[in-house]
Amino acid sequence: MNTTVHAVLVILIASACTILTRIAPFLLFGRKKELPGIIKYLGSILPSAIMATLIVYCLRNSISIQPLRGIPEIISILVVILLHIWKRNTLISIAGGTAVYMVLIRFVFV
Template sequence: MIAVVGAVTFLTRAAPFWFFKRGTPRWVNYLGRVLPPAIMAILVVYCLRGVSLLTYPYGLPELLAGAAVVGLHLWKKNNLISILGGTALYMVLVQLVFAG
């Protein structure tokens, strides 16, 4: 199982170099530029889809944690710190502050 996973991982990493020996096509560069922000937007919408703004706590934990993620990312420019900090804040808010 480990050998198969290792081989598949290697092949998926090496495949672009085999297919694009003469340089990366423009469409691949375009996808590399537009897909990361698009995927992040989809993830934000997916994560916030069940938030009710009409009932307690009115989306405040999500709003505060989201603002913390943005603030941490603007400050530290580190994806891991931003995600972990926002997740930790959200869990504290949901479990201790807005528990009810």
């Protein structure tokens, strides 16, 4: 198979899968007035579970016996928590924590 044809097929299949996953909830639950209980349960549990998984994934290499290893991450996490408690704005919390982390790893903990 030609490389160009293969690339186009991959893009088309990936696009179709993306579109299908985006419209599937509307096709499955669009006409019902009440969502099933399991969907409500997953909607309340999954955001926290996904965030916890992302935190563990991001911090998996930060634990070390080297001195000062992981301190920028800990400080940034504290900044995110404090900003979120103070402002209750996810965008400000994430942007502030990211900015603090970048300053720390580029200028403080070089």
